[in-house]
Amino acid sequence: MSEFNFSALESFQKTTLGGLSEAAAAFSRTFDGTVITISLGDSGALDLNAIPAEYQSAGLLLLLGFEGKAAAILIPKSTGFIPDWCDAPDATGQSKLTTLAQEWGMSFFPDDFFPDDFQASVVPQLANAVQAGKLGKQPGYIALKLTNAAGKESNALFIFPLESPKIALATNNGETKSKTQPQSSTTNKTPADKPNGSFIPFNSQELYTSDEKTITVDDLPGFTKSLLKVKIPVAAVLASSKRPIKMILELGVGSIVQFDKSCDSFLDLQMGQINVGTGEAVKVGDKFGLRIHSIQLPRERFHTVEVRKEGEFKRRKRGVSIIGKAPIRSLEEK
Numbered sequence: 379m380s381e382f383n384f385s386a387l388e389s390f391q392k393t394t395l396g397g398l399s400e401a402a403a404a405f406s407r408t409f410d411g412t413v414i415t416i417s418l419g420d421s422g423a424l425d426l427n428a429i430p431a432e433y434q435s436a437g438l439l440l441l442l443g444f445e446g447k448a449a450a451i452l453i454p455k456s457t458g459f460i461p462d463w464c465d466a467p468d469a470t471g472q473s474k475l476t477t478l479a480q481e482w483g484m485s486f487f488p489d490d491f492f493p494d495d496f497q498a499s500v501v502p503q504l505a506n507a508v509q510a511g512k513l514g515k516q517p518g519y520i521a522l523k524l525t526n527a528a529g530k531e532s533n534a535l536f537i538f539p540l541e542s543p544k545i546a547l548a549t550n551n552g553e554t555k556s557k558t559q560p561q562s563s564t565t566n567k568t569p570a571d572k573p574n575g576s577f578i579p580f581n582s583q584e585l586y587t588s589d590e591k592t593i594t595v596d597d598l599p600g601f602t603k604s605l606l607k608v609k610i611p612v613a614a615v616l617a618s619s620k621r622p623i624k625m626i627l628e629l630g631v632g633s634i635v636q637f638d639k640s641c642d643s644f645l646d647l648q649m650g651q652i653n654v655g656t657g658e659a660v661k662v663g664d665k666f667g668l669r670i671h672s673i674q675l676p677r678e679r680f681h682t683v684e685v686r687k688e689g690e691f692k693r694r695k696r697g698v699s700i701i702g703k704a705p706i707r708s709l710e711e712k
Contacts, residue, residue: 382447382491382539384423384518389488391421394520394536397485400662404481408474409461412526419521424537426513429505432456433535437504438464438475441543442483443495447514448543449536451482451522452504457532459524464500475499477669484662486536499547511546514539610650614659614668617643644671 380386398416406413437454453460463471475498483493501507522534540546617637629635644656645668655673659666 380490381516382444383514384516386488386491387421387518387520389490390486390518390536390538391418391520393488394418394486394522396664401482401485404478404485405459408478409459412459414459414527415525417523417525419523419533421520422518424513424517424519426505426509426517429508429535430533432533433504435504436500436502439499439501439504439507439547440475440479440482441495441497441511441540441546442479442487442493443497443543444487444491444493444539447539447541448495448511448546449483449487449493449538450508450511450540450543450546451479451486452508452535452537453524454504454532454534455500457524457534458530459526459532460500472498481662481667484665484667495543497543497547501547507546508537508540510542510548511540512542513537514541611648613648614657615646615648647673 380389395418398418402414402416405416432454433452435454435456437452437456438460440451440453442449442451464475467475476496479496479498480493483496487493518538520536522536524532524534617639619635619637621635644658646653647655647657647668647670655670657668657670657672660669661667
């Protein structure tokens with residue numbers, strides 16, 4: 379396995395080339411049908427001092443995490459391809475931007491470097507954000523050429539690795555009002571607003587209540603935070619059914635199991651064998667993914683845990699075991 383730096387450039391180039399059409403489609407879905415084509419430009423070892431002037435201005439920064447490090451995709455706002463709502467996205471807008479980061483990561487990362495964290499935000503100066511993220515040893519870059527339906531061409535930059543992605547988004551300093559940047563208000567906090575700038579996966583950081591007040595992990599009691607590190611299985615389920623053991627034993631190659639569900643129905647998203655949402659199957663590069671169409675609110679997914687007072691103990695009553703109508707008692711009771 380190659381190291382996550384310039385030595386893996388050839389592998390990144392090959393994967394990126396195969397994922398350009400999927401990346402362009404993801405861009406169109408994110409930005410209200412804006413049609414673009416993406417092609418590869420120059421690539422090589424990155425010298426931050428030689429970065430083009432267009433990256434010294436505001437732009438959209440996508441961070442694709444891998445084992446604590448990250449790759450970054452820089453798209454200047456001067457391209458005209460990034461709409462103004464990205465400066466201060468609502469919950470839906472932020473979800474769209476993070477999904478874009480996820481889809482581009484799945485399209486551009488080789489199998490040896492499977493991305494596991496995703497963040498996206500508009501920053502006032504892209505080059506400063508990269509510098510704050512601290513480039514690793516032997517960084518590499520791939521230039522991307524974006525062309526819209528009118529023939530206008532613009533550039534984007536794919537660079538790797540960043541050693542400290544957790545602080546790359548903390549360079550806003552209040553110059554823009556994006557919800558993904560540090561603010562003094564607790565209500566509008568999001569993952570990048572955390573004092574330590576933690577770089578955490580999307581959807582593990584926010585809970586929305588009925589009054590639309592945002593609660594972050596910072597608002598949870600200290601003793602509950604360890605639960606956020608617990609891993610649970612996540613599955614996309616097309617259909618399920620119960621069958622007699624006799625039928626299961628008779629299954630073989632070529633057997634058909636029929637389900638009471640249409641083949642074009644949405645898939646169920648299960649977490650810990652509990653349905654939490656629905657979505658449709660999508661192709662992300664050469665991998666399979668699930669685009670979520672609906673999801674339950676947190677208060678519908680979780681059950682309240684009974685909290686007992688210290689020292690409280692509920693004695694379990696020992697009853698009489700009954701089989702049929704005849705009570706069976708222990709011989710010690712005689």
